[in-house]
Amino acid sequence: MQTRNIGPFEVSVIGLGCMGLSSGYGPPAPRDRAERVLLGALDAGYTFFDTAAVYGVGHNETLIGEVLADRRNEFTLASKCGLTVGDERQLDGRPENLKDTCERSLKRLKAEVIDLYYLHRWDRRVPIEESVGALADLVGQGKIRTIGLSEVSAPTLRRAHATHPITALQTEYSPWTRNPEIAVLDACRELGVTFVAFSPVGRGFLAGGAREPAKFGVGDMRATMPRFLGEALEANLKLLDQFEALAREVSCTPAQLCLAWLMKKDPAIVSIPGTTRPKHMRENAGAAAVSLSEEIVRQVDELVNERTVTGSRYAPAMQASVDTERLAADAAA
Template sequence: MDKRRIGEFEVSAIGLGCMSLSHAYGAPPPRDQAERVLKGALDEGYTFLDTAAVYGLGHNETLVGEVLGDRRGDYVLASKCGLSRGTERELNGHPDILKATCEESLRRLNTEVIDLYYLHRWDRRVPIEDSVGALAELVAQGKIKAIGLSEVSAPTLRRAHATHPIAALQTEYSPWTRNPEIAVLDACRELGVAFVAFSPVGRGFLAGGVRDPAKLEPGDFRSGMPRFQGEAFEANLKLLEALEALATEAACTPAQLCLAWLLQKDPIIVPIPGTARPKHMRENAGAAAVRLTDDIIRRIDEQVNETTVTGSRYAPAMQASVDTERTPAEAAA
C-alpha cells in the first residue's frame, strides 16, 4: 500500500479504525472474527491502527493489545483520551484525568509507548492549552510520541498547536460530510498537520451497508442519527444510487470510490475506515490502488455534498460535544 506522513511517522495510505470491533454498531463480532480483522489488516499492508479508551470502555484497547502485542513493531498505534476513564464514560479534559487515562491505556494496549495520542474531544471547561500541555508532558516522559486532536475547529487547532506541535487532526470526512472543507483542512495544510478522516464511507451507508434502518441491531448508534431516520434516510438513498452508478463506471465498489475520492483530495489525508468483517477490510485496502478520473471526482462533488445530503450527522446532544465548524444546514437545524 502507498504511504503517507503523520508527523514523524510513515503510515499506510489507508488506516484501520478499530472501533466497530467493540462498540457502536450493535453487538461486537466474535473474538475469532475480530482477530482475523486485526491480524489480516497487518498482512494486507495496513500500518496505522486507531483505537480509543472509550471504545467498549477499554475493550477495544485490550483487544488490540492482546491480539497484536507480538507484532507491536509492525504498526503505528493511535489511541485517544478525554472522553472516557477506565469503566466510566465521561467527557473530561483535566490534565490529571488525561494522564491517568494514558496509564490505563498503556496497560491495556500492552505497550510502553503510544505513537499518536489524541484528545478525543475538547472539554470546554478546560482551556485547550491545559489539556494539550498535559499531553506534552506525556511526550516529555516518553509515554506518547505525538499529539493529535479529534473533532476540533480551526481556531482550536491553532491554539493547541501554539502550545505544542500537533501531528494530526481527526474528524469525520466523506462525500456526505464536508465540514472539514469549511476551514480545518486549510488550517492543517498551513500548520503541517495530517488530517485523519474517520467514517470515510458514511458509517457504512455510502458503502451500501444500510438499506433499511429498521434492520439495524439494538444498540447501533446510527439509529439515533438524523441521516438514518425517516424521510431523511429515504432522500439519502437517492444519493447512494448515484454513487453506486459512479462506482460501476470507475470499476470499483462504492466504498472504494469514497476512499479513493479522499486519497485524491489531498496527500495530507489518511482515511481510517472501520469494519468488523475481514472481507470489507481487504476491500478497503484495495481502494489505495483505485485512480479516479477528474470527471468522476467532479460528479461525486456535484451529486453528494453538504447541500444534497438530508439531515445532520449527529443528534443535538452529541453535536454539543463537537467543536468543528458547522455547515449552514447544521447551523439552521
C-alpha cells in the first residue's frame, strides 16, 4: 500500500479505524471476526491503527492489546483521551484525567508507549493550552510520542500548536462532510499538521451500507443522526444512487471511490475507514490502487457536497462537543 507521513511516522495511506469492532454501530463484532479484521489488516498492508479509550469503554483498546501485542512493531498506534461517551457533559480535559486515562490505556493496549495520542474532544471548560500541556508532559515522560487533536477548529489548532507541536488533526471528512474545507485543512497545511479523515465513507452510507435504518443494531449511533432519518434519508438515497453509478464508471466500489477521492484531494491526508468484516477491510485497502482523473473528482464534488446533502452530522447533544469555527470565535471574544 502507498504510504504517507504523520509526523515522524511513515504509515499506510489508508489506516484502520477500529471503533466499529467494539461500539458505535451496534454490538461488538464477534471475537473471531474482530481478530481476522485486525490481523488481516496487518497482512494487507495497513500500518496505522486508530482506537480510543471511549470505544466500548475500554473494550477496543483491550482487543487491540490482546490481538496485536505480539506484532506491535509492525504498525503505528493512535489512541485518544478526554471523552467518555460523547456529549459535552461527559468531556473531561483536566490534566489529571488525561494522564490517568493514558495510564489505563497503556495497560489495556499492553504497550509501553502510544505513538500518537489525541485529545478526543476539546473540553471548553479547560483552556486548550492546559490540556495540551498535560499531553506534552506525557511526551516528556516517554508515555506517548506525539500529540494529536480531534474535532477542533483552525483557531483552536493554532492555540494548541503554540503550546506544543501538534502532529495530526482528526475529524470527519468525506464527500458528504466537507466541514474541514472551511479552514482546518488550510491550517494543517500551514502548520505542517497531518490531517486524518475519519468516517471517510460517510459512516457507511456512501458505501451503500445504510439504506435501511430499521436494520441498525442496538447501539448504532446512526439511528440518532439526522442524515439517516426520514425525509433527509430519502433525499440522500437519491444522491447515493448517482454516486454508485459514478463508481461503476470508474470500475471501483463506492467505498473505494470515497477513499480515492480523499487521496486525490491532498497528498498529506490519511484516512481511517472502519469495518467489522475482513472483506470490506480488503476492499478499502484496494482503494490505494484507484487513480481518479480531475474530471471524476469534479463530478464527485458537484454531486455530493454540503449543499446537496440533507441533514446535520450529529444530533444536538453530540454536536455540542464539536469545536467549530464559530465556537472558537465566541471563546476568544
